[in-house]
Amino acid sequence: MPGFAQLLDRLIYTPSRNGKLRLLADFFRGTPDPDRGWALAAITGTLELTSAKPALVRELVAERCDPVLFGWSYDYVGDLAETVALIWPERPGANRAPDLAEVIEALNAASRREVPQLLERWLDTLDATGRWGLLKLITGGLRVGVSARLAKTALADFGGREVAEIEELWHGLEPPYESLFAWLEGQGPIPDLDLAAAFRPMMLANPLEDREIDALPVADYCAEWKWDGIRVQLVGRGGQRRLFSRTGDDIGRAFPDILETIDYDAVLDGELLVVRDGEVAPFNDLQQRLGRKTVSAKMLQSYPAHLRVYDLLFEGQEDLRGLPFLERRRRLEDWVARTRPARLDLSDLLTFETLAELKALRETARENAIEGLMLKRADSPYLAGRPKGPWYKWKRDALLLDCVLMYAQRGHGKRSSYYSDYTFGAWRHDEAGGEELVPVGKAYFGFTDEELRQLDKWVRDHTTDRFGPVRAVEPGLVLEVAFDAVHPSTRHKSGLAMRFPRISRIRWDKPVEEADRVETLAGLV
CATH class of the missing domain: 1.10.3260.10 (DNA ligase, ATP-dependent, N-terminal domain)
Structure with a gap:
């Protein structure tokens, strides 16, 4: 210990x-x-x-x-x-x-x-x-700045192996991993596992930075919409049915309506969505089913799950991951046309010739309730992890709102001595006809270390009440908050919830009376 x-x-x-x-x-x-x-x-x-x-x-x-x-x-x-x-x-x-x-x-x-x-x-x-x-x-609160991927990379360095080899085995292993360490040290064979229906490490995309856009050789790339769901891997192998999240967690119990459609041998990569009458529902609808051990018949009917597929990793026993993206895409299109699986469709490839046309497509993302674009090199094999260059995600521009800091909470790890988690609110009319602040979001990143020290001092100097590690502060500081979308929410007093909020700027200069209102946020739903 x-x-x-x-x-x-x-x-x-x-x-x-x-x-x-x-x-x-x-x-x-x-x-x-x-x-x-x-x-x-x-x-x-x-x-x-x-x-x-x-x-x-x-x-x-x-x-x-x-x-x-x-x-x-x-x-x-x-x-x-x-x-x-x-x-x-x-x-x-x-x-x-x-x-x-x-x-x-x-x-x-x-x-x-x-x-x-x-x-x-x-x-x-x-x-x-x-x-x-x-x-x-x-x-269960380690928070030491080590992801599962980084730990597996350290294992690969320790054993002189490729991290992809460890990823392939990982979800068939159980702690304390003695057979894995024996293999890595050359003291035993590779662990003997039934990997037929195992999770295969996913290929991930890098964010496309502003400085990279104009230099991108767009003729080498294909484009798809970036759908606002969760990335999943659907596996049908040897009569076994599995649905994995991007981190390899088996989430099939929450989506029996997807699993029951599997009557084929294939491994598919795609986006899990809620779809009604051909229209993709907001992410908030999908959240109603995530993490559940059982799903009622009413929930299955109210939030029907659907898979929009991007890629075909295995067809039968054939491993397609080494093929170029366009070849895998052709195989996927043929497979869908031949198999016609229920609750599943293809993510369309978008038509463009120039960077200007690609930018124009991205500009339409928000009005169509889409997160942005995915760009994939036509010749790219399917590689585990996040290799630089083959795949990019080019998200739509963030929305911005000026909010008022209401509560601050201690962070964790290196931030445990700082008030670094911030709850912020917007104005609305109260029942007496006056003005009140109601929480609309919470964020804990988007600022520099120096700004964190300034925010922490401001919180300490303007505290009005304490609740364990949380402090309420007087309404005196405006934060410009960036977020991707907003959805109705019964869990929040404002009735709204931001998606992926982060601190964009500290508005030391702005009077709190000029911060935005709940009605403005509601207009962005």
Whole structure:
């Protein structure tokens, strides 16, 4: 456990990608099984520990420390694990520091009544860094700046393999990954897995930057609409049916209406949408079904799922990923015409000859409720990850609204000492005929480190109330917020929800009375 905690601590304070890769590879090299496998599972989000909740941690620390002192400390620090790690009274020599595997195995085997005693014993014997790592582990809040993809890249560096090889195996493996590490170290064969219906790593697009647009050789590219759904992979192999998200999560249980149409052997790449009478519904409609374990008959009827396909990765047993995009596209068109699958259609290729025509197409995206364009090199094979150059996403320009800062919350990791998560609102008439602010969105990026320090100071100087790590502030600061779209929402007091909001500019100069109104936002739905 101490070694894992030290790894997390060093990852947080290592900003460079290459530095994080070295730390991970060195950890895999110097840590025995099964600890390194459990660490990998925790970092990649495949470890589930459900027996210890944040409420239990608060109860434990309240028994050991003055509750008022803890409350003040938590309000100042803003992070539960860090606060408890620092304030917990040490008992040196009380017990032996546990291994990571020991912690996970004990928690998985313990009853709910036994968990508090286990945590108390471990917290007593670990130092502050160890306590922090333990609490981050059990509450699932690592946030150390390492994506699952980066961890797999570190595995590839460690084992001298291609990351695509590891991606191909990943979703057939289970923690603590001992067969994977044995193969990477040359101590065993490649893991023997049934990959017939496994997830295949997706090819992703890079954003097209403004400086790149005019130099783009458009004659080499094909264009499609960028639909506002979620990217999925549909697999029908050997009688098995699977629907995967872009990260490889099996989401088929939420979309049985899609799975039941699979009576073919193929692997398809496309966009999952809600479609009614041939029209794509807003993303908010699709959200009603995401993450559900069961879906009612009423929901199936109200939010009918549909797949708009982009690519054909496997046809029967034939792997098509090495073919050029246009050849795969021709195969896909032939396959759809021949198979005629239900709840599935093709994403059209758009016609253009010049960059000016391509720009004109993009200008029509918003009025047609489309996110933008996808540009794909005609000769590009289907490569795992995000290679630079073959595929681009060229999104429509963002919408802008001037909003008033209402609440600020502590961040996580390196930002745990700053108020970096901002809730902002717009004006509307209240029931008494006056003016009130109502929340319309929340954002935690879009500003520089220097602007973060300025915002944090402003929040501290203008706080009117406190709710744990959250502060209410007086209505005195306008933020220009960029967002992609707005949808009706019953979850928000304003009745509206922004999609992908981010801070575009801090309007230090603008009076709050001149900020935008809810009616303006509603007009953008």
